[in-house]
Amino acid sequence: MTKFSKGVLTNDGAKGFFARAREHARKLDRGEPIAPELVVSFENADDMLRLLSAERVRLLAVAKKRPVSVSELAIGLKRDTRAVSRDIDRLESFGLLQTRYEVNPGHGRRRIVEPQATRYRLVANI
Numbered sequence: 001m002t003k004f005s006k007g008v009l010t011n012d013g014a015k016g017f018f019a020r021a022r023e024h025a026r027k028l029d030r031g032e033p034i035a036p037e038l039v040v041s042f043e044n045a046d047d048m049l050r051l052l053s054a055e056r057v058r059l060l061a062v063a064k065k066r067p068v069s070v071s072e073l074a075i076g077l078k079r080d081t082r083a084v085s086r087d088i089d090r091l092e093s094f095g096l097l098q099t100r101y102e103v104n105p106g107h108g109r110r111r112i113v114e115p116q117a118t119r120y121r122l123v124a125n126i
Contacts, residue, residue, distance in 0.1 A: 007038040007117030011045045045124045064115040
């Protein structure tokens with residue numbers, strides 16, 4: 001799994017996307033390297049807040065410390081396993097988390113959650 005050093009969630013929309021693309025193109029023209037980063041851009045703050053509920057932000061904070069199983073996350077967050085699994089699915093669909101399955105000795109398989117970035121930065125402009 002490729003892990004990004006930073007992840008940015010912002011609501012700068014298409015304007016911000018094209019500004020980042022221009023800056024990357026300028027760096028490439030100058031022969032400068034571009035650091036890999038994960039950027040999730042939303043059109044407005046409302047869309048970003050629909051994804052990032054307080055519980056999902058807590059989930060990201062706990063999951064970024066180390067790879068952890070869904071059941072361990074649920075116990076640590078004092079939440080229902082099915083609710084945590086739904087939140088993981090949602091965050092994974094936006095590329096913020098990645099899951100994999102591993103053998104759980106004597107009990108089948110378990111789902112392991114890993115972050116896509118070592119740290120996340122939330123930027124909301126209203």
